[in-house]
Amino acid sequence: MSKDLVIKDLQISVQGNPIIKGLNLAVKQGEIHALMGPNGSGKSTLANGLMGHPLYDIDSGEVIFNGVDVLELEPNERAKLGLFLAFQYPTAIPGVSLANFLRLAVSAVRGQSGNGSGEDHLIPMREFRRELRDKMKQLGVDDSFARRYLNDGFSGGEKKRAEILQLAMLEPKIAILDETDSGLDIDAVRIVGESVNKLVGPELGVLIITHYPRLLDYIRPQFVHILLDGRIVESGGWELTQMLETEGYDPIREKHGIKEE
Amino acid sequence: MATSEKNTIEELGISKDYQYGFHDDIKPTFKSRKGLDESVINEMCDIKGEPDWMRQYRLNAYRIFKEKPMTKWGGDLSQLDFDDIYYYVKASDRSERSWDDVPEDIKKTFDRLGIPEAERKFLAGVGAQYDSEVVYHNIVEELDKIGVIFLDTDTAIKEYPDLVKKYFGTIIPSADNQFAALNSAAWSGGSFVYVPPGVKVEYPLQAYFRINTENMGQFERTLIIADEGSQVHYVEGCTAPTYSSESLHSAVVEIVCMKGSRVRYTTIQNWANNVYNLVTKRAVAYEDSQMEWVDGNLGSKLTMKYPSVYMMEPGARGDILSIAFASKGQHQDAGAKVYHCAPNTTSQITSKSISKDGGRSSYRGWVDVAKGAKGCKSHVVCDALILDKDSRSDTYPVIEIGESDTNIEHEARVSKIGEEQLFYLMSRGLSEEEASTMIVNGFIEPLVKELPMEYAVEMNRLIQLQMEGSVG
Incomplete structure (x- = not known):
């Protein structure tokens, strides 16, 4: 059975300010969606709200993932169901190597970390190392990555590649990429785009949240949505990105009577 | 915790709060009465068969201790009752060199601590302190061959009296502080290490310490002498049983780093929550030598410990790396002291503390540069991590600079888990x-x-x- 992420009339506020104002969207496993919008339209709020960030308040609506309402669940429980967020600004965890962190995370999402502690609950070291090596090779990530402290002193491009490596290891059903192209030069965008492309397939649904269409040159979405003022105002296909490329957001704002913020 | 382990601890009827807090029903072969006076000290000297100089040393230290007022700074010592403590307990009649000779019940305790495994893995000399006396002390043949002495201090006084007498109490005199005086009067056990010139000990020398008699004070005395160009790493780790009444641990560690030598002293302490851990640790470092303290403090009720390095000659270096973890009802008053007594000496202090569930950790540090000690460098980093709003962290740094040609940096950071x-x-x-x-x-x-x-x-x-x- 395919695993769907269904968002119904979702409203999210931050410190009392409504940001997402009634959003509807369905992403199926195997589909690639792009959610495009200008700064301040609510893109990152949606991403964080879907993953369960404590500072984002869900005011109403439903998020059903694989038949379960995830809004009551902790972020780690959402991850275990197969939801993944690639962060716009991944946080550094000094002193924790990427490999040690990933081994615990992979064990957790695969249900091997039931009681939390001890070697027994972790996937066997040899198995993990082999898998990590394979995935790093597939994504062209340098071996030294595994030993470095998580996001600590990483360049912008390295952080995004580390996010994609985590995506590859955790094998989610639905992945949300929050502005994965932001702050990257054109070569880095290409590398990240090609990496994601290696991971897409019938098992993975992707929601790419982005400001610019350039990442979409590498990961071609089947569905494109435009987010303005906390709502999806247009949905379509590839032609929407072409239109944005040439005309920008102004014609759409005008059409829907939304003032630039 | 694995289920089997949990069951074992529950079957033993021991609080799960402290995993290593079991204690075995061991009958000490001798136990002094509570409190300390000259007759207890004389009795202790008689039983140990100590030379007269040590008896006089102890009695003199006892007089100093009696004159010292109660320490007022650092942590709260008002609950500490010196008269309610056993100062000398002997669990076994002699020091053991072979595992086979160690009594069964003591072995059982060591087993649960995993010491036999540690021994198998690390075939260095294992000095395991049980109660006030070292009962198990195994020196591998290699150490003997290269001339390294690694003994419990009581034995060292008998076998190497001149060497011990030459250095004992010279780094930390009895009058240094109240607890150094107490230790000098009542000490028992601890390690004596001598590394001859040019000898590099390839593996860490290890000692395990353990308190096992209710209300028993533990006063180890450790003395390490690294002769010219030698190198040694000494490691001590502690676990202690949980008791309802207060316990006092007050060790003295003295280290001499001769020209060009390198000494690292590593401690991991995990005292039960009722232990006062009041330790004086000091090293003197001569020309181009290097002293490193690595100090991890968990548990205890109150820890007051400030490993120090006196850099006496040019090129000496002192590094102190300490971590403190203060949990509920605990105060970790830890830190470091460095004294730049000669030109071109270098020190690095890295202090990390974690406070949680209302625990309190303090960094207390001292950086001193003597007049005329040109070209010294000192770098201090204090990092505190506070896990909740009930917990607390303070820093009390003191910097005394008598010389303008010097480079001192001090960084302090407090962070919360984001x-x-x-x-x-x-x-x-x-x-x-x-x-x-x-x-x-x-x-x-x-x-x-x-x-x-x-x-x-x-x-x-x-x-x-x-x-x-x-x-x-």
Whole structure:
């Protein structure tokens, strides 16, 4: 059975300010969606709200993932169901190597970390190392990555590649990429785009949240949505990105009577 | 904790709060009455068969102790009753060199602490202190061959009286402070190490310490002499049983780093929550020598410990790396002291503390540069991690500079576990507790990576135990 992420009339506020104002969207496993919008339209709020960030308040609506309402669940429980967020600004965890962190995370999402502690609950070291090596090779990530402290002193491009490596290891059903192209030069965008492309397939649904269409040159979405003022105002296909490329957001704002913020 | 382990602890009827807090029903062969006076000291000297100079040394230290007022700074010592403590307990009649000779019940305790494994892995000399006396002391043949002396201090006084007498109490005199005086009067056990010129000891020398008699004071006395160009790493790790009444641990550690030598002294302490841990540790470092203290403090009711290095000649270097973990009802008053007594000496202090569940950690540091000691460098970094709003962290740095041509840097940071860090790790499937534990383990990684492997594993496990049930 395919695993769907269904968002119904979702409203999210931050410190009392409504940001997402009634959003509807369905992403199926195997589909690639792009959610495009200008700064301040609510893109990152949606991403964080879907993953369960404590500072984002869900005011109403439903998020059903694989038949379960995830809004009551902790972020780690959402991850275990197969939801993944690639962060716009991944946080550094000094002193924790990427490999040690990933081994615990992979064990957790695969249900091997039931009681939390001890070697027994972790996937066997040899198995993990082999898998990590394979995935790093597939994504062209340098071996030294595994030993470095998580996001600590990483360049912008390295952080995004580390996010994609985590995506590859955790094998989610639905992945949300929050502005994965932001702050990257054109070569880095290409590398990240090609990496994601290696991971897409019938098992993975992707929601790419982005400001610019350039990442979409590498990961071609089947569905494109435009987010303005906390709502999806247009949905379509590839032609929407072409239109944005040439005309920008102004014609759409005008059409829907939304003032630039 | 594995289920089987849990069952064992429950079957023994021991509080789960403190995993290593079991104690075996061992009959000490001699136990002094509570409190300390000249007759207790004389009795102790008689039983030990100590030379007269040591008897006089103890009695003199006792007089100094009696004159010293109660220490007023640092932590709260008002509950500490010196008259309610046993000052001398002997668990076994003689020091053992072979595992086969160790009594069964003592072995059982060691077993549960995993010491036999540690011994198998690390075929260095194992000096394991049981009660006030070293009962098990195994020196591998290699140490003898290269002339390294590694004995319990009581035995060293008998076998190498001149060597011990030459240095004993010269680094930390009895009058140094109240607890140094007490230790000098009542000391028992501890290690004596001498490394001859040019000898590099390839593996760490290890000692395990353990308190096992209710109300028993533990006053080890350790003296390490690294002769010219030698190198040695000494490791001590402690676990202690839980008791309802107060316990006092007050050790003295003296180290001499001769020209060009290098000494590292590593301590991991995990005292039960009723122990006062009041330790004086000091090293003198001569020309081009290097002294490193690596100090991890968990548990105890109050720890007051400030490893220090006196850099006496040019080129000497002192490094102090310390981690303190203060949990509920605990005060870790830890820090470091460095004295630049000669030109071109260098020091580095790295202090990390974690406070949780109302625990309090303080950094107390002293950097001193003597007049005329040109070209000295000192770098101090204090990092505090506070896990909740009930917990507390303070720093009390003192810098005394008598020389303008010097380079001192002091950095202090206080941080809380960030919501963003927790969210990030939890979004990858980790529970809040796993995420917090991972952040704390990352925080202490600079210390853990300096430890021998089995200590690193134990340290991470201790942190995990400390963090259990800390969330929600």
